[in-house]
Amino acid sequence: MVPLRPQFAVFLRGWIDEAGLQKDDLLFPGPHGGHLSVAAYMRLWEQAQEAVLPHDELLDWRLGEPVDILRESSLVRWLRRGVDVATVAELAGVAPAWLALRYPYCFRVDATEIDWERLAQATRLPEPTVR
Numbered sequence: 001m002v003p004l005r006p007q008f009a010v011f012l013r014g015w016i017d018e019a020g021l022q023k024d025d026l027l028f029p030g031p032h033g034g035h036l037s038v039a040a041y042m043r044l045w046e047q048a049q050e051a052v053l054p055h056d057e058l059l060d061w062r063l064g065e066p067v068d069i070l071r072e073s074s075l076v077r078w079l080r081r082g083v084d085v086a087t088v089a090e091l092a093g094v095a096p097a098w099l100a101l102r103y104p105y106c107f108r109v110d111a112t113e114i115d116w117e118r119l120a121q122a123t124r125l126p127e128p129t130v131r
Contacts, residue, residue: 004091075099079106 004012012027021027030036036044071092078088079099089096100107 006091009091076103076106079103 016027026033026035028036030040075088075092078091079085085096085099089099092099
């Protein structure tokens with residue numbers, strides 16, 4: 001899953017609704033209804049780049065990066081800029097706790113004061129009832 005800008009997500013959701021696609025339908029099916037091959041994706045990606053980018057941007061090193069690297073860098077950038085963790089988690093399709101475990105260096109816990117008394121009260125086990 002790749003995080004998207006909200007405007008692009010709205011566009012894609014509208015396109016999917018308009019096409020009547022269901023949960024397991026492919027957004028870009030192959031010629032026989034199945035998945036496209038990696039080679040087909042690469043050809044389409046190259047054609048799309050050539051169609052919309054100026055020549056100097058075609059040589060940009062990021063264009064050839066695997067999607068997971070782009071996803072990782074987007075998530076880290078958003079977290080470091082202070083975007084709400086719940087929002088980043090929603091865009092990435094993961095739980096906020098997963099973000100905290102995966103990117104602990106993006107959270108400034110040393111600047112946070114912990115109310116140890118409140119934490120102890122919240123985690124205290126109930127008193128056993130005697131019968």
